[in-house]
Each structure stands twice: as C-alpha cells, then as structure tokens.
Amino acid sequence: MDSRIKIILAEDEPALALIIKESLETRNFDVFICKNGEDALECYLKEKPELLVLDVMMPKKDGFSVARDIRKTDKEIPIIFLTSKSQTQDVVDGFNSGGNDYLKKPFSMEELIVRIHSLLRRVPTPKNDTEITIGKYHFNLTKQLLIISDTRISLTHREASLLHLLIANKNEVIERSILLKKIWGDDDFFNGRSMDVFITKLRKKLNLDPNIQIINVRGQGYKLIE
Template sequence: MSSKIKIILAEDEPALAQIIKESLETRNFEVFSCKNGEEAFEAFSKEKPELLVLDVMMPKKDGFTLAKEIRKLDKKTPIIFLTAKSQTQDVVDGFQLGGNDYLKKPFSMEELIVRIHALLGRIQLEKNDENISIGNYIFNQTKQTLDYLGNIQFLTHREASLLHLLIENKNDILDRSLVLKKIWGDDDFFNGRSMDVFITKLRKKLSLDPNIQIINVRSQGYKLIT
C-alpha cells in the first residue's frame, strides 16, 4: 500500500502543471494531474485525495465551480486555489466557496509546498477528534459505531460513509447524484435503489432520538435535520 499523500492538481497550462507535478512527486506526494475541471472532478470522485490544488481559470469547468460541487460532498478536504487574478473580490469569492488557501501566480514551489503541509497538518489535528455528536448520539466513523446513551450500534463501512456525508451537510441538501458517485462509484438506477435502502437503515438506527430526521428532498437528495 502506498504511503504517499494523494493530491489532485487541476491546471490547464501544461508547462506549469508539469513543474508542479514533478516538484511535488519528489517530496513523496502522489499527484493526479488534470487539464480541466471535469477531469478533476472525476479524479476526485475516484481517488479520494487528501488535498486539491485548483487553477481558477480552466476550460469546461472553472476552479470556483469545481470547488462548489466538491463542497456539496466533502466539507473538509483542503483546497488551494491558483490564480493570475489579483482582485480582492476574487480572493473573497474563493474562500466563500470553500477554499482554504489562495496562491497568486507567479509563485515559488517552496511556498506551495509549505502551504500544503500547513493545511494537511491542520486537518490531521482535526481528525484526532474522531467522535462527532449528532443529537444524543455519538458517531465514530473510524470505529463505525453509533452510541446512544451507552447503547452502541455497529455500522457497515458504507453506512458510516453515508452518515458522515449527511453529518457534514447537516441541515443542507446532500445531492443524490454526487453522493452516489462518491460512495457507489456511479449514479445509475440500481445504485440509487441501493442508496435508498441504506438511508432507510440509517433512519432506523437514528430513531432513538426523535429530534433527528433524514428527509427526502424530491429530485435532489436527502437532508439530515437535527
């Protein structure tokens, strides 16, 4: 098993993309280089990276649009934007869409690497606190358990992954198609029926707390309310 840290790089300038990729790979990163936003989203869904480096101006899907779609599924994976833009509003927009850092071109590779390590270190500290409160439940994704006042239920890996996404998007709509692609790998009809079954199982396991609901938002997805 590879111990390298996975990074998705989305940059449409071939020369710059190659420099970044080679520089990161010499520092024990595994880099998946994409030339547009659509490729980057596919790579994100498949590879489950630990960090994303996104150029803002890209063909097919720009970095801001890509980040917005990713944040519907994943609130925590760090995102660094790369841009030639210098307007303050562009920086503000990037952070509001879920970006964690912003580098203006041209930049040094050492600066990018320092910022990557800083973000990964911060995320690791957050991961050390594995217990998540949801109503009167305590959810531990690593152990795949739900603890309700000492009554412990064990979850399957897929149940735990689905519940984690619901919690990350608590009180917001979790997009059906995006979650199917992330957990099931495809948003076809049969996977959709499978997801419905898992939602029913989670509802049952969360039923001990009447203040928790998973509601169906027609034609969009699901919403965890607590």
C-alpha cells in the first residue's frame, strides 16, 4: 500500500513551487502543484489530499478564498498559508478564513516540514460509527441510516454523502458547484438534475421532523436548516 501523503501546493512562483515540491517529495510526500486558486480548488476536489499549502496572493482566486470554499465542506483538513504579507491583520484574516498555520516568506524548508508534520499529527480520526443528531433524527454515515423513534430509514451511499455535507454546514448555504464536484465529481447539467432528485428524496426521508428543512437558495445552492 502506498503510504505517501498527498499535499496540494498552490504557488504561482514556478521556481519556489519546484523547490518546495522536490524537498517534500524526498520526505515521503506526493505534491500536486497548482498555479492559481481555481486550479487548487479543482485539484482538492479530485485528489482528496491530506493537507494544503496555499500562497495567499494568486491569480484567479486568492488563498484565503480557496480556504473559505474548502471549509464549507471540510472542517478538518489542515491548511497552511504562505505569504510575504506581514501585517497583523493579514494573519488574522488568514486564520479567520480557515487556515491552521501561517508561514511568512522567506522561510526555510525545514520550518515548513516541521509545521506540516505538526498539523498532520493534530488531525482527528473520526469514529466511523459515531451518530450525528439532527433534529429528532440520528444519522449514521457509515451504516447509511437515519433513525427516528422506532423507524429506521436506509439511505443510498450518495444520499448519505449529500446529507453529511448538508449537516456539516447546517444553516449555511453550500454552493451547487461545490456539492456536485465533491459528490458527483463534476458540476455539469445532468449531474445537477441528478442532485435535485436526490435532494427531493432526502426531503421525504426527513419529513418526520417538520423542524428540519432543506431549502433551495435560488442562484446559489442548498441549505439544511433545523
């Protein structure tokens, strides 16, 4: 089994990106270089890495924006920002956008590696059988099961994955494109129609508790409210 750890490196300076990649790959990491923020987000959805290293100032989408998008569906993955900005407010903005660490340029490779290892050790390992309470329901992701009173409702894998993301971002809108790319792998028209059908099925399975709703926020996405 391949035990190498996947890291996404979003850095628009080619020389620096290559130095970081080569240094990390000698230490049992697989590094995927992205030249801008949009590519980094696409790569994250495709590769499912264990950690991200994001430059703050990038074309198309800056590092803070990438982190905010990722945190809509993933609260746990470690994110390190690289930046030449040194103002206190910049650091505050970085942590507020979902970053776990903030490394100012120039930096030593050893310092980056130490911080990566530190963050990877801190990532919790979720218990697969832990039940999530949502309203009057108990939801088990691993067993793909909803339980309310004496009623047990089976879910498909995709229904369970979709519900899990909605619950993780309860009372917040999740963009359609993020849901589609995370679960379906592509946000094309046909996958969009498929997701709408799955949302309808989930609504029916959650209708035993009238306080739970999945609402469509027009032009944006879906939100589960309790």
